[in-house]
Amino acid sequence: MAKAIPSRSEDYSLWYNELVKKAGLAENSPVRGCMVIKPYGFAIWEKMQQTLDQMFKETGHENAYFPLLIPKSFLNREADHVEGFAKECAVVTHYRLKTDEEGAGVVVDPEARLEEELIVRPTSETVIWDAYKNWIQSYRDLPLLINQWANVMRWEMRTRLFLRTAEFLWQEGHTAHATKEEARSETRQMLEVYAGFVEDYMAIPVIKGVKTESERFAGAVDTFCIEAMMQDGKALQAGTSHFLGQNFAKAFDVKFTTKEGKEEFVWGTSWGVSTRLMGALIMAHADDDGLVLPPKLAPIQVIIVPVYFKDEDLEKITKAVNPILDALKERGISVKFDTRDTHKPGWKFAEYELKGVPLRLAIGPKDLEKGTVEVARRDTKEKSLQPMDSIVEHVAKLLENIQDNIYSKAATFREENTKEANSWEEFRELVEQGFVYAHWDGTTETEDKIKEETKATIRCIPLNQTKEKGKCIFTGEPSQGRVLFAKAY
Amino acid sequence: MAKAIPSRSEDYSLWYNELVKKAGLAENSPVRGCMVIKPYGFAIWEKMQQTLDQMFKETGHENAYFPLLIPKSFLNREADHVEGFAKECAVVTHYRLKTDEEGAGVVVDPEARLEEELIVRPTSETVIWDAYKNWIQSYRDLPLLINQWANVMRWEMRTRLFLRTAEFLWQEGHTAHATKEEARSETRQMLEVYAGFVEDYMAIPVIKGVKTESERFAGAVDTFCIEAMMQDGKALQAGTSHFLGQNFAKAFDVKFTTKEGKEEFVWGTSWGVSTRLMGALIMAHADDDGLVLPPKLAPIQVIIVPVYFKDEDLEKITKAVNPILDALKERGISVKFDTRDTHKPGWKFAEYELKGVPLRLAIGPKDLEKGTVEVARRDTKEKSLQPMDSIVEHVAKLLENIQDNIYSKAATFREENTKEANSWEEFRELVEQGFVYAHWDGTTETEDKIKEETKATIRCIPLNQTKEKGKCIFTGEPSQGRVLFAKAY
Numbered sequence: 001m002a003k004a005i006p007s008r009s010e011d012y013s014l015w016y017n018e019l020v021k022k023a024g025l026a027e028n029s030p031v032r033g034c035m036v037i038k039p040y041g042f043a044i045w046e047k048m049q050q051t052l053d054q055m056f057k058e059t060g061h062e063n064a065y066f067p068l069l070i071p072k073s074f075l076n077r078e079a080d081h082v083e084g085f086a087k088e089c090a091v092v093t094h095y096r097l098k099t100d101e102e103g104a105g106v107v108v109d110p111e112a113r114l115e116e117e118l119i120v121r122p123t124s125e126t127v128i129w130d131a132y133k134n135w136i137q138s139y140r141d142l143p144l145l146i147n148q149w150a151n152v153m154r155w156e157m158r159t160r161l162f163l164r165t166a167e168f169l170w171q172e173g174h175t176a177h178a179t180k181e182e183a184r185s186e187t188r189q190m191l192e193v194y195a196g197f198v199e200d201y202m203a204i205p206v207i208k209g210v211k212t213e214s215e216r217f218a219g220a221v222d223t224f225c226i227e228a229m230m231q232d233g234k235a236l237q238a239g240t241s242h243f244l245g246q247n248f249a250k251a252f253d254v255k256f257t258t259k260e261g262k263e264e265f266v267w268g269t270s271w272g273v274s275t276r277l278m279g280a281l282i283m284a285h286a287d288d289d290g291l292v293l294p295p296k297l298a299p300i301q302v303i304i305v306p307v308y309f310k311d312e313d314l315e316k317i318t319k320a321v322n323p324i325l326d327a328l329k330e331r332g333i334s335v336k337f338d339t340r341d342t343h344k345p346g347w348k349f350a351e352y353e354l355k356g357v358p359l360r361l362a363i364g365p366k367d368l369e370k371g372t373v374e375v376a377r378r379d380t381k382e383k384s385l386q387p388m389d390s391i392v393e394h395v396a397k398l399l400e401n402i403q404d405n406i407y408s409k410a411a412t413f414r415e416e417n418t419k420e421a422n423s424w425e426e427f428r429e430l431v432e433q434g435f436v437y438a439h440w441d442g443t444t445e446t447e448d449k450i451k452e453e454t455k456a457t458i459r460c461i462p463l464n465q466t467k468e469k470g471k472c473i474f475t476g477e478p479s480q481g482r483v484l485f486a487k488a489y
Numbered sequence: 490m491a492k493a494i495p496s497r498s499e500d501y502s503l504w505y506n507e508l509v510k511k512a513g514l515a516e517n518s519p520v521r522g523c524m525v526i527k528p529y530g531f532a533i534w535e536k537m538q539q540t541l542d543q544m545f546k547e548t549g550h551e552n553a554y555f556p557l558l559i560p561k562s563f564l565n566r567e568a569d570h571v572e573g574f575a576k577e578c579a580v581v582t583h584y585r586l587k588t589d590e591e592g593a594g595v596v597v598d599p600e601a602r603l604e605e606e607l608i609v610r611p612t613s614e615t616v617i618w619d620a621y622k623n624w625i626q627s628y629r630d631l632p633l634l635i636n637q638w639a640n641v642m643r644w645e646m647r648t649r650l651f652l653r654t655a656e657f658l659w660q661e662g663h664t665a666h667a668t669k670e671e672a673r674s675e676t677r678q679m680l681e682v683y684a685g686f687v688e689d690y691m692a693i694p695v696i697k698g699v700k701t702e703s704e705r706f707a708g709a710v711d712t713f714c715i716e717a718m719m720q721d722g723k724a725l726q727a728g729t730s731h732f733l734g735q736n737f738a739k740a741f742d743v744k745f746t747t748k749e750g751k752e753e754f755v756w757g758t759s760w761g762v763s764t765r766l767m768g769a770l771i772m773a774h775a776d777d778d779g780l781v782l783p784p785k786l787a788p789i790q791v792i793i794v795p796v797y798f799k800d801e802d803l804e805k806i807t808k809a810v811n812p813i814l815d816a817l818k819e820r821g822i823s824v825k826f827d828t829r830d831t832h833k834p835g836w837k838f839a840e841y842e843l844k845g846v847p848l849r850l851a852i853g854p855k856d857l858e859k860g861t862v863e864v865a866r867r868d869t870k871e872k873s874l875q876p877m878d879s880i881v882e883h884v885a886k887l888l889e890n891i892q893d894n895i896y897s898k899a900a901t902f903r904e905e906n907t908k909e910a911n912s913w914e915e916f917r918e919l920v921e922q923g924f925v926y927a928h929w930d931g932t933t934e935t936e937d938k939i940k941e942e943t944k945a946t947i948r949c950i951p952l953n954q955t956k957e958k959g960k961c962i963f964t965g966e967p968s969q970g971r972v973l974f975a976k977a978y
Contacts, residue, residue, distance in 0.1 A: 027623075029556045029616065030563075031607060036620050039551035039635065046552060062528035063535060067518045068557075068609070068640055068656050069579070072586070074519075076594040086586035086595045090558070092609065093582045093597065095644040097561065097575040105565040106575045108582065108606055117597055118520060120557070120581065120609070127518065131525050134516075140831055146528065151557055151640065155584040167557050342629060 004354050007288040012232050016283060020161045023291050023354050025278065033159035033166030037275070040355060043299035045169070045278060049149065051201055051296075052171065052273065055193050061145040061173060066127050068151075069118035074126035078251040081125065084218020088155040090120040090166075120153040125219060125244075125270055128174045129252040136176060136266060138257045143186070144176040162279035163236075163489050170274035176249070176266045178256065183267035187243040190271040191224045194239035202277065203294040203407040204228045204284045205414055206238060207435075207484060209460025214444050217270075221245035227459045227484065229414040230283040233434035235459045235486035238280050244268035279489070284410050285379075291356025292379055294406050295399040302328060302335040302395055303357045307345045307364035314339065317363050320388065324361075327392040333399065353378060358402050359395060363388075379406050420482065427473045427485070431456040436485045439470035441477035450474050450485070459484045493843050496777040501721045505772060509650045512780050512843050514767065522648035522655030529844060530767065532788035534658065537766060538638065540690055540785075541660065544682050550634040550662060555616050557640075558607035563615035567740040570614065573707020577644040579609040579655075609642040614708060614733075614759055617663045618741040625665060625755060627746045632675070633665040641763075651768035652725075652978050659763030665738070665755045667745065672756035676732040679760040680713045683728035691766065692783040692896040693717045693773045694903055695727060696924075696973060698949025703933050706759075710734035716948045716973065718903040719772035722923035724948045724975035727769050733757035768978070773899050774868075780845025781868055783895050784888040791817060791824040791884055792846045796834045796853035803828065806852050809877065813850075816881040822888065842867060847891050848884060852877075868895050909971065916962045916974070920945040925974045928959035930966035939963050939974070948973045 005018040020026050025041030028034075037045065053063070069092060075082040096112030099105075121127065128146075136144060149171045156164050173190060177183040191208060198206050206226035216223045220242035228238045249255070249265040256266050285292040295301050304324070306317040321337055328335040338348055345362065352360055362374040373391050376383045379402050386394050417434030421427035430436045431454050440446060440458065451457050465481045472479050494507040509515050514530030517523075526534065542552070558581060564571040585601030588594075610616065617635075625633060638660045645653050662679060666672040680697060687695050695715035705712045709731035717727045738744070738754040745755050774781040784790050793813070795806040810826055817824040827837055834851065841849055851863040862880050865872045868891050875883050906923030910916035919925045920943055929935060929947065940946050954970045961968050 027620075030560055030619060031556045031558050031616075034556035034558060036556065037554040039553045042553045043551065045554075062532065064528045064531045065526040065534075065658065067520045067523035067525065068642070069520050069523060071519055072595060072597075075586070082586075082595055086588070089584070089586050090581045090607070091583040091586065091597050092579045094580040095578070097564070097578050097580065097608075099575070106561060106571055108561075108580050118579070119586070127520075130519060131516075153557070169554065 004290065004350070005288070008231065015288070017161065019282060019286055019290060023356070025282070026161045028161065031166075033156055035161050035165050035167070037169070040299065041278065044281070044293070044297055045275060047297045047299065048197075048201070048277060049171075052193075052197055053149075055197060056147050056171075056173065059145075059189060059193060061147045061175075063148060064146050065148055065150070066124050066131065068121055070121050070124070070127045072117045072119055074130060075119060077126060078219045078247055080247075081219035081251075085122045085154070089122060090153045090155055092118040092120065121150070122152055122154045123270075123272075124148065124150070124152075124172055125174065125248055126252070129248040129254060129268070132174075132176055132266075133252050133254045136254055136256050139178050139259050142176060142178045142256060142266065143182060145173075145186075146175065147171055147173040160279075162275055162282070165275075168275045170272050172270060172272040175269045176254065177268070178258065178264075178266065180245075180267050183245075183269050184243055187222070187224060187241045187269045187271070190269070191226065191239070191241040194241065194271070194273060195226050198226060198228065198238050198277070198280075199407070201294065201296045202281050202284070203296075203403060203410060204238070204280060205407065205411045207460065207462055208464075209462040209484060211240075211460055212444070212447060212458050212483075214447055215457065217242045219244060219247055220270075221247065225460050227486075228280055228284060229410075229417065229435060229486075230280070230489065231413065232283075233417050233432075233486070235435065235488040236276070236280045236283065237459070237488065238277060239271070239273040241271035242269060244270060283489075285406055286356065289350075290354030292406065293356035293358060295358045295403045298356065298358050299334065300336045300352075300355075300357050301333050301399060302359045302361060303348075303352045304335065304337045304361045304363065305345050305348050305352075306337075306339060307362050313365045316365070316368055320368055321363060324388075324391060328395060331392065331396055333395065349376075359398060361391070361395075377402060379409070421473055422470075424473050428454055431485055431487065434486065435459075437482040438473045438485055439479035439481075440483050441472035441475050441479055446472060446474050446477075454487075456485045456487050459486050459488060493779065493839070494777070497720060504777070506650065508771060508775055508779060512845070514771070515650045517650065520655075522645055524650050524654050524656070526658070526764070529788065533770070533782070533786055534764060534767060536786045536788065537686075537690070538660075541682075541686055541762065542638075544686060545636050545660075545662065548634075548678060548682060550636045550664075552637060553635050554637055554639070555613050555620065557610055559610050559613070559616045561606045561608055563619060564608060566615060567708045567736060569736075570708035570740075574611045574643070578611060579642045579644055581607040581609065610639070611641055611643045612759075612761075613637065613639070613641075613661055614663065614737055615741070618737040618743060618757070621665055621755075622741050622743045625743055625745050628667050628748050631665060631667045631745060631755065632671060634662075634675075635664065636660055636662040649768075651764055651771070654764075657764045659761050661759060661761040664758045665743065666757070667747065667753075667755065669734075669756050672734075672758050673732055676711070676713060676730045676758045676760070679758070680715065680728075680730040683730065683760070683762060684715050687715060687717065687727050687766070687769075688896070690783065690785045691770050691773070692785075692892060692899060693727070693769060694896065694900045696949065696951055697953075698951040698973060700729075700949055701933070701936060701947050701972075703936055704946065706731045708733060708736055709759075710736065713952075714949050716975075717769055717773060718899075718906065718924060718975075719769070719978065720902065721772075722906050722921075722975070724924065724977040725765070725769045725772065726948070726977065727766060728760070728762040730760035731758060733759060772978075774895055775845065778839075779843030781895065782845035782847060784847045784892045787845065787847050788823065789825045789841075789844075789846050790822050790888060791848045791850060792837075792841045793824065793826045793850045793852065794834050794837045794841075795826075795828060796851050802854045805854070805857055809857055810852060813877075813880060817884060820881065820885055822884065838865075848887060850880070850884075866891060868898070910962055911959075913962050917943055920974055920976065923975065924948075926971040927962045927974055928968035928970075929972050930961035930964050930968055935961060935963050935966075943976075945974045945976050948975050948977060
């Protein structure tokens with residue numbers, strides 16, 4: 001097989017695009033900015049979904065489904081919200097096509113114009129809070145803890161597969177609470193759920209923080225986020241959790257009667273992660289030979305390739321492999337035995353490397369004689385001969401080891417590429433390479449200027465920020481602690 | 490609790506609507522014809538999804554995701570297809586809103602008009618076959634067995650929750666094959682999967698058949714269906730599986746190289762079921778007190794209600810209930826212990842009846858003394874006292890029994906309301922009450938006239954139709970066998 005993809009050092013951006021396509025994850029569709037998620041890519045997304053869904057349910061949330069289309073007037077109800085989303089909305093104006101009388105196929109039927117235009121949801125706060133008005137009357141109806149898995153659209157001008165697409169898949173949690181404290185605590189709880197998922201399953205370390213005003217979700221009082229480092233040193237926002245205060249409750253008049261009989265507006269949160277996480281997973285771990293998947297999210301964790309010339313050898317190999325397959329499956333390990341005779345072992349090796357399968361076992365006639373299996377790790381590329389009779393145990397341990405190793409590698413990389421800058425000169429240089437902690441005077445004006453000059457943004461004010469007096473690297477004005485700067489996806 | 494819903498005999502249609510709302514399944518949204526699926530309704534849908542998804546995967550299918558929006562010109566490519574769907578399409582014409590200069594909030598930005606209008610998918614054959622053109626080159630790429638879970642829109646004029654909504658959730662399988670025989674066999678296989686699901690899980694017997702030309706899917710060569718009887722004697726089409734022949738392959742130029750090196754068009758199928766199944770589930774089993782859920786699809790299979798006056802009694806009851814909860818969960822039975830002190834036991838009994846929970850256990854201080862549990866079945870309303878020490882075993886058996894009983898009841902009802910008609914007079918009378926098998930001359934013209942006069946349609950030509958010479962009930966022309974007539978949802 002010819003080299004499938006360019007290397008990261010040659011062209012990082014092309015490496016990513018080609019990898020996404022060649023590994024069978026996704027491709028562009030004929031609709032501008034909308035992608036097709038291919039079966040292998042979708043299988044990874046399904047594993048993410050299942051894991052997250054379980055975590056949401058364990059924290060008391062239920063799933064529901066709200067309409068795709070939102071009346072235009074709903075967006076108007078919350079001033080910041082409409083400001084944030086109006087410019088990138090797909091708008092439905094008609095509900096019927098008709099046959100063109102001049103033979104140009106079907107055309108929009110001008111008589112089927114909607115009285116009020118409908119927006120394809122860019123996010124669902126408005127339509128959900130409109131429903132909550134009827135669902136919530138008393139403190140007994142609270143908290144209301146709901147999540148939805150859905151597709152949303154934001155008409156982005158520059159799109160990239162998974163990272164920024166006009167349509168994407170996501171989950172959006174929308175909760176309502178009796179008190180500010182409870183809503184704040186929900187916001188933080190979901191941030192922790194996201195951080196736990198990205199670190200434990202995706203094997204990517206994250207920095208938890210709060211967004212500055214200019215990066216806040218349109219309609220939120222506070223936006224919390226997790227930020228991850230990609231292999232080019234750029235940041236990727238991997239999840240956000242918003243404390244909405246009473247903004248949407250007021251916009252949609254959602255009040256409840258307290259235990260004491262008073263009427264009050266409820267407090268809200270919303271939180272989401274999307275197919276963008278697929279982009280993070282790829283960019284954090286993949287190498288020049290293809291994907292590197294953490295075992296916990298790999299659709300195929302172990303691939304077994306028979307290496308043989310004669311058909312009778314395949315029979316013998318199959319006999320030896322069958323009990324291994326059964327034993328691995330019994331342990332909940334997802335394994336595939338690739339017996340296709342249309343491709344040679346070398347081709348298969350490259351293919352599964354490209355697809356990031358964590359472990360490859362190869363078995364040939366000599367292995368049968370000696371009772372061995374060749375085991376190849378995708379993450380380190382290490383190969384070793386292992387005794388066949390303890391292979392199941394070995395594989396189980398290796399998978400755990402690989403999960404840990406992938407995480408450690410990403411953590412080390414991030415550590416090496418995270419610096420503190422104490423002068424503007426130093427900042428400009430360091431921010432080209434990775435994360436930079438630096439002092440900032442707290443104004444949007446300065447933030448904007450830094451962005452203008454360096455393309456770097458404040459990713460977050462870290463939750464674990466240490467109080468430290470200093471001077472803003474740009475203006476020299478006083479600052480109380482360092483914030484995280486980086487260029488970002 | 491006051492009577493929640495009207496009875497079926499009072500007003501069947503109102504009974505359905507009120508039940509859907511009061512049981513917390515779904516409600517209308519502010520967008521015409523689009524529904525909100527509420528948490529309890531969605532939990533049932535999720536169980537359906539998981540079961541079907543598993544069945545699809547076991548038959549070799551993989552999930553993927555294709556774009557929500559379809560270029561208008563794509564619909565035009567397959568003549569019957571555009572004819573079938575153009576009249577009920579939501580059309581996206583613009584991609585941006587802007588602030589109205591006259592202060593009317595946001596308005597559609599006339600400068601952001603799309604060059605080509607986009608259709609919110611009513612079904613995805615066109616956009617999927619456009620992708621398949623690139624995915625399929627050789628016989629090695631076949632069969633291609635793909636499914637997608639998605640939302641779709643059809644701008645229906647008269648809508649009803651679950652049964653007919655402008656937006657609905659569904660799955661759509663789209664497969665491509667090297668031979669006609671294989672595609673036909675896939676079509677039939679998926680029909681069997683659907684029939685198996687509806688009978689074994691939803692506990693509704695179905696009739697498998699093929700649609701007449703006028704009821705065929707727009708673009709299909711043959712449409713197979715399963716038809717179920719609701720409690721008012723009407724039919725509900727519960728799933729369809731289409732043999733597409735080479736129609737879409739030709740429309741989208743999807744060819745493959747055979748083993749022998751020839752170029753041929755591929756053969757296609759598509760098949761789907763939707764949230765309409767929720768409507769079927771409700772209408773087939775529910776009674777005047779609420780839902781009756783088959784245990785295999787009930788989000789809560791067993792509800793335990795403590796019956797007490799003194800707090801110390803609740804403590805004692807809880808102590809006795811905890812090991813039962815654990816033991817039931819261990820057996821994979823979904824159980825809930827409702828200890829809310831905001832509602833009385835009687836209120837809870839009615840609530841869980843309304844929600845169709847298959848089994849209710851009630852435990853009070855006297856039960857603790859005597860070592861008994863009151864067990865109430867939702868399907869038959871039978872109550873009995875059971876020994877507490879064998880309750881887990883008893884519950885497990887009862888759940889199986891309830892699943893079977895619900896099916897039998899529906900099967901008996903269908904049998905009692907299925908007749909043969911041998912004259913037009915008889916037909917007109919019988920078709921008001923249920924399913925009617927009758928002779929038909931095979932023409933669309935007759936089919937249309939029968940529909941005009943009786944509102945009944947040919948639901949299908951049953952797969953198990955016996956050859957029997959007869960005369961069309963309407964025209965008296967010769968017929969080779971009876972077809973299934975009914976009024977339908």
